Amino acid sequence: MSNEAHEPESPVLQAVRLSKHFPVRGIRSKDVVHAVDDVDLELHRGRVVALVGESGSGKSTIARLLAQLMPPTSGTILLHGSDATARGRRAFRRYVGRVQMIFQDPFGSLNPVHTVRYTLTRSLRIHRGRLRGHELEAALDELLDRVQLRPTERYVDKYPHELSGGQRQRVAIARALAANPEVLLADEPISMLDVSIRLGILNLLKDLRDRLRIAILYITHDIASARYFADRTMVMYAGRVVETGDSESVTQDPRHPYTQLLIRSAPDPDDLEARAHGARGEAPSLVRPPSGCRFNPRCPFATDLCRAEVPPLETVGEGRKAACWGYSDRDGRPELGSVLEAFGERPTVEEPVA
Ligand SMILES: Nc1ncnc2c1ncn2[C@@H]1O[C@H](COP(=O)(O)OP(=O)(O)OP(=O)(O)O)[C@@H](O)[C@H]1O
DSSP states (O other), X not given: OOGGGXXXXXXXXXXXXXXXXXXXXXXXXXXXXXXXXXXXXXXXXTOEEEEEOOTTSSHHHHHXXXXXXXXXXXXXXXXXXXXXXXXXXXXXXXXXXXXXXXXSOHHHHSOTTSOHHHHHHHHHHHHHOOOOHHHHHHHHHHHHHHTTOOSGGGTTTOOGGGSOHHHHHHHHHHHHHTTOOSEEEEESTTTTSOHHHHHHHHHHHHHHHHHHOOEEEEEESOHHHHHHHOSEEEEEETTEEEEEEEHHHHHHSOOSHHHHHHHHHTTOHHHHHHHHHHHHOOOOOSSSOOSSSTTGGGOTTOOHHHHHSOOOOEEEETTEEEOOGGGSOOTTOOOOXXXXXXXXXXXXXXXXXO
């Protein structure tokens, strides 16, 4: 079967060979940080894609590139198949009306001196023109209702400090919805919230996906929540995508040795860091990334081929891809074995989110 069976519609937002290199500070330094290299990504209506990986793997940089908060070093962003590069303020504002971002910190992202009414009215006016009177009240009511802050009159005149973290994140989502966006870029939207309310926010985002058919990019450290929430999961390592596929397969039957390590280490990313460092040396420098596969210094199966050439993302099952020479027919390819044995077993978690 072709990919079309999985992705019946053409993508709303697409990144093609997206790269971002940041200059390293210092006089006459020509060094760059390879934050993102050659990433392809597609977001479809009514679907969630999760981007998972350790801290520093480039996830936030991808979100900021897709939001056009900074230009890519190379590569293209396409909105409904056309180059979306916004040149000038008006084009950027139009783009932001279609592609909205939700940030990790609901405490920092809402201005403490403004009420919910002010914040939402401002966003409505920017994106939908000058609403007044009944029309404005109805729009505010609808937005708060959509993010399940009910009865809406209890919340509309509140200041951020009068709301809980989860309620603030709902207001931030309502502010994004005021634009009627086609795409939401959600950068760790639950990681700063109390564990007990995380599921509620993910369920709200699921509701928006299903009812409004919004395309969502969900960035997370937590691969278990990706399984719960995302249709597809992309795993990043050191600025590159190493594995993609439907979330169930990627999390239950990971193919890339790095994904296997990530899953075996869930839910504690620090544990991953500690063990991987202990067992296999440092996380790679992004200024001088390892040649070939960037995971090779930590991979128990790496061969000379892995150290010499970057493995392409190759099909490893229906709708699935992995960037690992172990799945190729190249001479000198690694013999993949059990990552569990290589790194030491630890039970996986059954429950995705508390
Ligand atoms: N503005 C910048 N200038 C220089 N380097 C940057 C900049 N932004 C990010 N980086 C670097 O790019 C790399 C990728 O960072 P990014 O924030 O995208 O990773 P991440 O996977 O989102 O991590 P986290 O989960 O910690 O947010 C890191 O090495 C980071 O230090």
